[in-house]
Amino acid sequence: DGEDLYDEFGNYIGPDLASDDDDEDDEVEIGHRGGHGRPGDDGDDDFDEEEGDDDEAADAGGAGSSRLALGKGDEDSEMRVVLHEDKKYYPSAAEVYGPDVETLVQEEDAQPLTEPIIAPIRTKRVYFRERSDVPRTTFDWEFLTDLMDSPKLIRCLAVAGHLHHGKTCLLDCLVELTHPDVRATASDVADGRAELAFTHSLRVECERGLSVKCCPLSLLLPDSRGKSHLVNLMDTPGHPCFADEQAAAYRLCDAVLLVVCAAEGAMLGTERAIQQAMQHGLPLILCINKIDRLIIELKLPPADAYHRLRHLVDEINALVHTHAPTPELARPLTPLDGSVIFASSAFRFCFSLASFASLYKQKFAPRMDAVQFAERLWGDVYFDAKTRRFSRNPNSAGGKSQQAQQRTFVQFCLEPVYKIFSTLVGDVETNVEAVCQELDVPISRSELKLNVRPLLRLVLRRFFSGWDPLVEAAVRHCPSPADAAAERVQRWYSGAENSDSDGGVCADMAACDPNGVLVIHATKLFPTPDASGFHVFGRVISGTLHAEQQVRVLGEQYTLADEEDSRTARVGRLWLLNAQYRVELSRVPAGNWVLIEGVDEPIAKTATITGADSACRRVLTYRPLQYNTASVVKVAVEPSLPSELPKMLDGLRKLSKSYPLLACRIEESGEHVIMGTGELYLDCALLDLRQLYADIEVKVADPVVAFAETVVETSSVKCFAETPNRRNKLTLIAEPLEKGIAEDIEAGGVSLSWPRKRVAEFFQHKYDWDLLAARSIWAFGPDASGPNVLVDDTLPSEVDKDLLATARDSIVQGFQWATREGPLCEEPVRNVKMKMLDALIAPEPVHRGGSQLIPTARRVAYSAFLMATPRLMEPYLFVEALTPADCVSAVYSVLARRRGHVTHDAPVPGSPLYVVKAFLPAIDSFGFETDLRTHTQGQAFCLSVFHHWQIVPGDPLDKSIVIRPLEPQPAVHLAREFMIKTRRRKGLSEDVAINKFFDDPMLLELAKQDVGLSGLA
Known part of the structure; x- marks a missing residue:
């Protein structure tokens, strides 16, 4: 039979065989039947037994069946024919990392070697030198916080002056005096800048070597009698581009410490600082810094150095007299009353006439009257060593000896300083020890081996022993918050005129009452360390602020009639900001500075913060900041990637909060424009936009300037315009405004918030306006401090004044709209007086609404403007x-x-x-x-x-x-x-x-x- 199945070549020629799948099914079926289907009782028992085992396997989770299925799948895959190019030796990336991970396969290297394939998470760092811990100080922080409850022992000063005149270095001296562990870092020394620059915490400040933002510093300092005072100092930028930071600092201070370089004298920044201080009504304390430059660089003899210092004091007094609005502020500065001190921040010493007199009394003449001696150390006063008398005659000794011709300031103050410099710079090894013994300055052998500059700093610091003269000048010539509160409220609080009906709010602020109504004046916003938000910096005017307290934040546009610009917020943590570190507080009473968390969202530039209870409902706002400069330079920006436009808009909003005078606008063309005071100002702002607030790349257009529009003649014809419903008609002419009025309005010299009689007297007496025109001023434009005037010059016999009064608000809005965007190139209008000569107003209210009158008033203002030689x-x-x-x-x-x-x-x-x-x-x-x-x-x-x-x-x-x-x-x-x-x-x-x-x-x-x-x- 077997031979019939195959031919002579061995090929199968028998009947068709069943398929492999059928054979496998048959085998499985036979196996099941053979194992479990044998006839007989024994077979049945075995079947039942194995069925029970199958149930147990099923109870175990079906692991056996899954293993059987897996094995079968593996056998199928091994038997399958797979082409070489389709073989998989390793699992795919999606199988390894799972469905939650995006995997990409790139054929070319699209990234440079310097850029990682997976970039690390980059954390923003706003403050380059921020400290997480509070450094060790010579005073106790608990004692300082207790002193905050005594406004009489608090002083708030702004440190101002020209660029590179030593303001920051002067504060470094006070920091080193109170912070023993704070010194210049090794990197600073390696960079060739061994100064501490403690108030420079931003990266741009460290890289450029100048102050960009104002920076507060609160220290506990003793005066000459050893009495401790809480001295709040605000370091302000010296570059005139950052005058807005100076204005924000001045609003929180009670006096200005004016720092002037002895070698350069009064420069541009000095005069601007004096001008702004006079506008804010702040007294001055003059610190003539860098007197070492007179000795080392200019090499002036002591007598010539005295003439230089005296000329500098006279120069500052002339500037004060020029800009002072009142005789009280024009008080001359003189070393005789301690309002002028002398310092060298580079060599860490400071002195005044009183401190030098006390030094002589302590070391050489214990029974001498130091006060009377100090009064004879300035001016044309000479000392005769033979008779031991003072005289104003240089030849009073009967001869012309060199000793008799030296003024007392030269003889008793400058010559010891010159002697120390000449000895230490000259022959150090032989004369220094003898000079130190003569001056009663202790010095060791190892200290004698120091280099010249550190040795000079050491000897001079020990000879003058501290910065008591600076503290004494601050205590004597800077009013305390309690003493300055009444004048501050009268000058800056918008509700000071209605103090009788405010429920005692003004009285609490004028008394600096810590138990009164809570009022905080916030003028500065400091970014958080990651630039995600801002912390609000301000001064507690009255009441006491507690952490986690519910408050109301009042914006600059808030009024009792319109409460839209206000919001309720909860205060987070409170800090005392000290440049590079912060000290957390639980409460801050009246008269102190505070850094507040959690209330920055509704604040645009400045704000007034008050309590949320009913007793604070009558609180009004403090006036916005006033500047002595303007934002006239602008650039257009756009994101490099259009999809990042929302990021840029958010960054621009934050940038506007960070820079007080910066303005961000959208032009009609859709471009976003940033306006600033100068090139350096915009350079710093754009750097912050790229690296901190937007964190994107932006494209910047070429810088341009802001223009203004004006007229030089009176309108050639009376210009009129009718409303769209033909029921109203306005007639106006335009003419140039008298010289000086625009500047007075912008500087706050006149305001329509004054009583009507006072405004009329101002224009009548200063600019020879007739009384009727002065009483008929309707508005300034484009805002309440704008340099344009709208005057109602209509006659009661020709115009219904009652009807005109109902349309006044709409006409004023149209006038301000027209002066905000002029007809030539949509730039603001300046120095224009608009006179309304005639007005036909519909008697029905529905026909004289704002939608009819506002665009008509704008249009007639434009036509009058164009007819006046624009x-x-x-x-x-x-x-x-x-x-x-x-x-x-x-x-x-x-x-x-x-x-x-x-x-x-x-x-x-x-x-x-x-x-x-x-x-x-x-x-x-x-x-x-x-x-x-x-x-x-x-x-x-x-x-x-x-x-x-x-x-x-x-x-x-x-x-x-x-x-x-x-x-x-x-x-x-x-x-x-x-x-x-x-x-x-x-x-x-x-x-x-x-x-x-x-x-x-x-x-x-x-x-x-x-x-x-x-x-x-």
Whole structure:
């Protein structure tokens, strides 16, 4: 049979066989039947037994069946035919990492080697030198917090002055005095900057070596009698671009410590600091710093150094007298009353006349009257060693000996300092020990081996022993919070005029009552360490603030009639901010500074924080900050990736909170514009935007400046406009405002919040307005402190005054809208007086609503403006350059190429340097500092700040002027060029449209009177 199944070649020729699957099924079936289906009782028992085992296996979770299935799958995969290119030797990335992980396979390396494939989580670090712990101090923090309950023992001072005059270094001396473990780090020494710079906590401050933000510092310091005072010091930037930080600091302080370099004298930053202090009504304490430069750098003899110091004091007093609004603030500064002190922050010593007199009494004449001796240490007073008498006659000794001709300040104050410097710089090994013994200064043998600079610092610090003169001047000439509270409330609180009906709020603030109504004036926002939010810094005016307290935050626009700009918030933690570290507090009473957590969300720039209870419902706000400069430089920004626009918008909001004077706007073209005071200001702001607040890359356009619009003549015709419903008609003319009024309004010299009679007297007496016009002022524009005036010049016999009064608010809104965006290039309007000559108002309220009157008032204001010979105005900067004599000509040439002109050129007294003062158009100032340094090989140093507005030469509406690209324009073409380029940048048409600002009846009237509309499209 077997042979029939195969042929002679061995091939199978028998019947068809069943498939493999059928064979396997048969085998399984036979196996089951063979194992469990044998006939007989024994087979049945075995079957039952194995069935029970199967049940137990099922109870165990079916592990056996799963293993059987897995084994079968493996056998199938092993028997399957797989091509070589489809074989899988390793599991896929998705199988290894799971479905929650995104896996990518890249054929090319798209990242540089310096960039990690998986970037680490980057944490933002706002404060480059922040300390997590509180360093060891010479005072007890518990004692300091107890002292916060005694406002009479608190002093709040702003440290101000010119750039690089030693303000930060002066505070370093106080930090080293009270913090024994705080010294300059090794990295600072390696960088060649051995100064501590304790108040420089931001990275940009450490890299640039200048202060960008104001920084508070609270220390417990003893005066000359050993009595401790809580001295709050605020380090302010010296660069004039950051004058907004100075204004925020001044609002929280009661006096200004003015730091002036003895070698350079009163510079631009010095005068601006004095001007702002006088605006805030703050007394001054003069600290003449860096007197070591007179000895080491200028090498002046002691007598010449005295003349230099005396000239400097007279120069500061002249500036104070110039800017002081009241005789009380014009009090002259003099060393005789302790309001002038002398210091060298580099060598860590400070003295006043009283401290030097006490030093002589302590070491040489115990029975001497130190007070009377100090009164004879300044001025033309001479000491005769033979008769031991003081005289104002230099030849009182009967001869002309050198000793008799020396003034007492030179003989008793400067000569000991000169002797120490000359001895230690000269022959150290032989004379130092003898001089130290003569001056009663202890010094060891090992200390004699120090280098000259550390040895000088050590000897001078021990000779003058502390900074008591500075503390004594602060205690004597800076009022305490309790003494300054009443004047502060009267000057800055918006509800001071209605103090009789405020439920005792003003009385509590004027008394600095810690148990009164809670009022906090917040002027500064400090970013959190990760830049995710802000902490609010302010001063407790009255009441006591507790942690976790419920408060109300009142914005700058809050009024009792309109409470929209207010929000309830819960206070988080409270801190005492000390530059690089913080001390947490549970409560802060009146008269102290405080850093508050958790209330920053509704605050834009400044705020007033009060309690949430019913007793605080009558609290009004403190007035916004006043600045002595303006934001005139602007740049347009956009994100590199359009999808990151929300991030940039959030970053711009945070940036606006961080910089008090920075403004962020959206133009009609949709571009986002940042406005600041100067190039350095915007450079720091954009750095913060990129690295801290938005954390994205942004593209920045070329910088431009803000323009203004004005008129130079009175409107040639009476301009009128009708409302869309033809029921109302307004008639206006425009004319230039008298010189000085705009500046007075912006500086707060006059306000419409005053009583009407007081406002009328101001304009009548100072600007010779007639009484009727002075009493008819309706509004300033574009806001309450704007440089434009709207006057109601209608006659009661011609106009229904009652109806006009009902439409007043709408007309004022239209006027302010028009002055906010002028018709030439939508820039603010300046120095314009709008007179309303006639008004026809509908008697029905429905026909004289705001929707009818507001756009009509705006349109008639525009038409009156265009009929008054409109002109463009550009900002001018005041430039001060410090340069050697041989580089003065280079300063002149660089300024001449940029339309600048020099106003003052004089040598610095007692110095080889010259000071050149000039005016420069802001639009031509970009790159000026770099250009100047290039032409003078780095020898000239200049600073610039906004000074005034000036009319651009030329007619902006002259269509005969052709602007050729990439060619410099003559002066008479500048106004037209600026207007066209500004309108293009904002997405406007090149020329002003007639139909946008003139009604058809007005155009017919102009045609009848043959009035030309040249320059209008």
